[in-house]
Amino acid sequence: MSQRENPFASPDGAKPTCLEMLQVILDGDASKVQQEYFASHMEECMPCYKNHQLDMQIRALIKSKCCGGNVPADLIDKIKSQVNSVS
Amino acid sequence: MEETPRAKYTEREKLDVFNNEFLPHINSMYNFGYRLTLDEDDAKDLVQDTYLKSYRFIESFQKGTNAKAWLFRILKNSFINDYRKKSKEPSKVDYQEVESYYNSDEVDRQITTDLRVESLQDMIGDEISNALNALDVDFRTVIILCDLEGFKYDEMAKILDIPIGTVRSRLHRARNLLKEKLSEYAKKMGYKNS
Numbered sequence: 448m449s450q451r452e453n454p455f456a457s458p459d460g461a462k463p464t465c466l467e468m469l470q471v472i473l474d475g476d477a478s479k480v481q482q483e484y485f486a487s488h489m490e491e492c493m494p495c496y497k498n499h500q501l502d503m504q505i506r507a508l509i510k511s512k513c514c515g516g517n518v519p520a521d522l523i524d525k526i527k528s529q530v531n532s533v534s
Numbered sequence: 535m536e537e538t539p540r541a542k543y544t545e546r547e548k549l550d551v552f553n554n555e556f557l558p559h560i561n562s563m564y565n566f567g568y569r570l571t572l573d574e575d576d577a578k579d580l581v582q583d584t585y586l587k588s589y590r591f592i593e594s595f596q597k598g599t600n601a602k603a604w605l606f607r608i609l610k611n612s613f614i615n616d617y618r619k620k621s622k623e624p625s626k627v628d629y630q631e632v633e634s635y636y637n638s639d640e641v642d643r644q645i646t647t648d649l650r651v652e653s654l655q656d657m658i659g660d661e662i663s664n665a666l667n668a669l670d671v672d673f674r675t676v677i678i679l680c681d682l683e684g685f686k687y688d689e690m691a692k693i694l695d696i697p698i699g700t701v702r703s704r705l706h707r708a709r710n711l712l713k714e715k716l717s718e719y720a721k722k723m724g725y726k727n728s
Contacts, residue, residue: 470706474680476687497651504654505712506681508662513682515565522578523560526585530552533589 454480465495473502540593548592555601556588562602562683563609569678570613572667580617584609600689606679607693649713653720665715673708680705 455463455471465488471477472485489496543551563584567577587608588595595604666674679685679693691698 474705475684500651501649504651508654508657509681512662513666515568518560518564526582529586530589
């Protein structure tokens, strides 16, 4: 890795593990600087690259298979009429 | 309900907020309800209850804040209070036990480094949905909130009433458990080194 300061390091300077960095990325909590750092880190770290690929693939599968489709139309009508009756 | 300063709405404003800020999230709400209850009728009831409560307590919703997170929190609370007791799922192991078991070092490592992208690519059926549904509801919930709905740590912490640190560790364990399940499916599908 280059001499760049690790933006994932904790305030006391403790160096994060690869898995800790990956988790921040996956959880959507990474800053732009962290994202860029991790992208360049993956170019040099095969386990991180593979784990990231795997996790992104799982996420894509969840998004495509677990979205459940639209709510039944009669439910929207029922809710609207109940709300109108109490308003 | 969250204890926040009450907003004052006219009847017309209430309906405007309801129609323009609450109802657009109904598909996500229905999917969340379904993933929690694993039953279409229960999901419909849960969504209906949630929307009626959201209207009844609309004055505790602060305009301009995150309506989706507010609605998800109501739905989650309704699920715990009204549905979890009578859920059709078999009764679960006490959550404390689950949490302490999964807090062990054994689970904190990357469990399934042997699961491969290639084996996932053949999972075109219900494997992923079944794997997700097979997780304990608390683990299932964080995956849905983060990976499907894109909520951030602080939003998930509010929705679930747990500290941010617990959100992080629960997500980490949930991902590992999901990989374990997927690895089992991959093995069944014939990937020797999946």
